[in-house]
Amino acid sequence: MSPDLKETFKDSGAAVRPAPSPPAPAALAAKVRTLAPSMTRSMQRVAEAVAHDPAGCAALTVTGLAARTGTSEATVVRTSRLLGYPGYRDLRLALAALAAQQATGRAPAVTADIAVDDALPDVVAKLAQEEQQCLADTAAGLDLTQLEAAVGALAAARRIDVYGIGASNLVGQDLVQKLLRIGLIAHAHSDPHLAVTNAVQMRAGDVAIAITHSGRTTDVIEPLRVAFDHGATTIAITGRPDGDIASYADHILTTSTARESELRPAAMSSRTSQLLVVDCLFVGVAQRTYETAAPALSASYEALAHRHSPRSPAR
CATH class of the missing domain: 3.40.50.10490 (Glucose-6-phosphate isomerase like protein; domain 1)
Structure with a gap:
């Protein structure tokens, strides 16, 4: 980008970046975990649904997912875009791909939280799994x-x-x-x-x-x-x-x-x-x-x- 063009955008208060590509299917759950705290409660319901049941949600139309989550079609579309997809159709394709990965065992499982009474060997195993998950999510996204x-x-x-x-x-x-x-x-x-x-x-x-x-x-x-x-x-x-x-x-x-x-x-x-x-x-x-x-x-x-x-x- 030329200095003059960058200066123009700086005057408008916005940085100029290459358009981001939609996240890979394997990064979807990580994207949900990352962005959920900043979402509205209705958008969180949509995000949690697609992260926890990608196969089931992939089979739903935008109207069906809205009904399942008790939200609106507009909320489903907004959630799709916030997660990095141009629209619900793109999110639905990613869900289908993620479901296929999970069916073949290639999609990582989500580990449980560490409890105060967990034995130390369990703590080590959970931490190791979560570190691996964190690295895989970052690389995918x-x-x-x-x-x-x-x-x-x-x-x-x-x-x-x-x-x-x-x-x-x-x-x-x-x-x-x-x-x-x-x-x-x-x-x-x-x-x-x-x-x-x-x-x-x-x-x-x-x-x-x-x-x-x-x-x-x-x-x-x-x-x-x-x-x-x-x-x-x-x-x-x-x-x-x-x-x-x-x-x-x-x-x-x-x-x-x-x-x-x-x-x-x-x-x-x-x-x-x-x-x-x-x-x-x-x-x-x-x-x-x-x-x-x-x-x-x-x-x-x-x-x-x-x-x-x-x-x-x-x-």
């Missing part, structure tokens, strides 16, 4: 067009700033240390005031990344907005692609999360999927910049090996 564009922007960036608070900041630090090791200039900011101060210095050719599961974290949105307004390419890693963060993101990378429970808050489970997206970005950038990234990575390994090797005895 990741828009590869958005990912490719984000990788390209990072590979060519003059400077990269990453914003995150709490658990998301830990993910941001992980990304930054990876980028530093292949010779890129990157900084992670957890202090919101410092983040905004640095965002003011961002320009075209720079990249700003915001990491927020909720998509509504003001301390993360504000520096991204400032960077966006100053011409930087902006990327959001979020579990809520419909959140406020979307208004200032050129590229959105959607993450999934396991179901939140009393013993496992969203901050814990969302970090798993965020780390997967971070690894995808890093590997993609390393591939794009291999001629410079490989020597830089080797040099960092050698420096660390030398630092941790036993010192020669003094003579």
